[in-house]
Amino acid sequence: MTERTGERLAVAVDAFLAHARHGRGLSEQTVRAYANDLEQLIAFATARGVDRLSDLGLELLRDWLWDADHRGLARSTIARRSSSVRAFTRWASESGWITSDPGVRLRAPKGASHLPRVVSSDQVRTMLDGLAARAATDDPGALRDLAVVELLYAAGIRVSELVGIDVRDLDRGRLTVRVLGKGGKERVVPFGVPARDALEAWLDRGRPALLTSAQAGDGPAADDGPAAGGSRV
Template sequence: MDGTSDARDLERVVDGFLGHARHARGLSEQSLRAYANDLEQFVGFAAARGVADVGGVSLELLRDWLWEADQRSLARATIARRSSSVRAFTRWASETGLLASDPGVRLRAPKGASHLPRVVSTDQVRALLDGLAARAGTDDPGALRDLAVVELLYAAAIRVSELVGIDVVDVDRSRLTVRVLGKGGKERVVPFGVPARDALEAWLDRGRPVLAARRTATGGASGTARSTSASASDGTERALFLGDRGGRLGTRSAYRVVARLLQDLPGEGPSGPHTFRHTAATHLLDGGADLRAVQELLGHASLGTTQIYTHVSSARLREVYRTAHPRA
């Protein structure tokens, strides 16, 4: 294979796109993983049909890939995500001159199923937090952390990726604000309330030092270099929230904390940290908050994204009407 052919190898071109997405577009790790997984599947599909050069990528090939996914009964949301991933790739390949034209422009995929986000009632949130506070009253470090995590998720309506990325210095306890890094590397400062501040202070004073000491104790003489390297790579020394072993709390661990709390509550839909973000946004709108203020709090680039919470409120209003009005 000569140098030109090698440079146009589909797998290599995809790697180039992923590198561009990581460094130039500022995408989150979750978005990058989705791109990488989808495009890896596409490269395998193309190879099975004899297409190894980027120049062989056509609209027909893209359509066949999505059709094959539909025949395997993949979820509409998955197919829609695949379409988005491959269209981003072909657009970049066209802009960089690797494709003469962009075959993805005319690619269409079914939209993901329209589901309203899960929202927990005010009484349910209060009961959950009261239960966590009772556990935290024993000064168990994990319980202190879990209370602070949930209080902050609900109070600031932040994403779990933003939560686990917070450093201690990002929290201003006097002004009741926290600085977070959102999608696309966009930084914003969001407020939280007194209950969240109290939970954070208890965690920082009585919980975090205990878990930080666990990291130091398990490092040992033989593991010191590895522990130091890990701490440097994930910023553990600076991290606001720590896991049970003393390292920076990860998104999966935070998800498990919330899922355990929500699994026994009535209602359908996901039981992860995003539920508290949805809930906070809905409660703010129910309480009379301005839609644009909620947009800024959530860090949404588009007001249209925030408007789904007005639909949630309307859906709840209809449900109350159906259950309470004598002639509903």
């Protein structure tokens, strides 16, 4: 069949449903399920400016499933949607409507877990602004929390790597931190000025206050080793 990559998505879906009904002889219930799921996909894609079959990419399909998960649709519904769209894109690829199958790597979530989603920059900024407002009161815990989140965000390190950082691992002049990653591999990671400022506030004002409190018996006891009060960030 001649490639028809410029066709509208709705036209391709109609052709797929006709094939499912007459070419494959699927039950009317199955065809209706395909139709319902793919109508939802068309509406989702159109709202994002995608109306051509050739523009239907894996990222949009993943967003479509994530949106369903975010709105609380049942696991079974999301799994069925994934199955429907993969059947559609596989048919479109095999029939020559598109040059490659964008749904071949699409996977539905398993069990009760939710689909992961990257936090937006606006969400991070809102969170940081809230932490900064609390830290402005010089509350030691707030200073610590802001330093932790700023460093995680700026350096892109794992939480497991962050908890292993000692004061001597920080180079505030060069804006770098030495971390120990998986397999014991050490690397030096850069961070920005906001993270440096938050770290300095924590190390200069917040951390000493908490250590003093601990030594006075008002909090957890400080240890002399690098893994606790001695040099651990």
